[in-house]
Amino acid sequence: MTIRVLVADDQAVVRDGVVLLLTSAEDIEVVGEAGDGRTAVRLAAELRPDVALVDLRMPLLDGAEVTARVTAAEIGVPVLILTTYADDDAVLPALRAGAGGYLTKDATGEALLAAVRDVAAGRTVLDPAVQRRLVQLVVTDPSPTPAPGMPPEAEGLTRREIDVVRLVAQGLNNRQVAKELVVGEATVKTHLNHVLAKLAMDDRATLIAWAWHHGLADRTPND
Missing domain, CATH: 1.10.10.10 (Winged helix-like DNA-binding domain superfamily/Winged helix DNA-binding domain)
Incomplete structure (x- = not known):
């Protein structure tokens, strides 16, 4: 089975590199490319890819807003965020919007291909840096720690x-x-x-x- 992917990134050189990597895999086909968030939402609705691979910082609509609109449309297109950013302001809005995965651009090509396959199969993928940040948010939470035992x-x-x-x-x-x-x-x-x-x-x-x-x-x- 071929996994159909939409790639959205406003930097052409990055987008071309991602497309090249994805098309090197026999089970993945890039069916569309977008250079801004609004185009990404439109193509997701038109093409109905198995995965929308979306950059977080794009013109017109950012990745979190793209994710929210694609999710709200209920067209069955999971979004995998691929971005440079792993800070709170970037991670949480995207995940809350319904992103099926969040990967930073430090990831290897093998990790990206695996993430695309996982998200297409309905599995959630979180970059290790994102996992660590979520843990840090909890550890530094000023609210009192519950007593030992099941909450x-x-x-x-x-x-x-x-x-x-x-x-x-x-x-x-x-x-x-x-x-x-x-x-x-x-x-x-x-x-x-x-x-x-x-x-x-x-x-x-x-x-x-x-x-x-x-x-x-x-x-x-x-x-």
């Missing part, structure tokens, strides 16, 4: 759901979580959807931050 907010979660949360907070994607727990990826996805619904959360980034804040990230299974 009251987690009382409605099953043991297996808590295990899934723990592994996700440690940076594992759905495939890795499934392998660790010896279950199918669909089962992991179902658990995550249930967890997000029970905790009234909208995205994986918020769940990761919550898990670290409440000490669930370093729990052993069935602790």
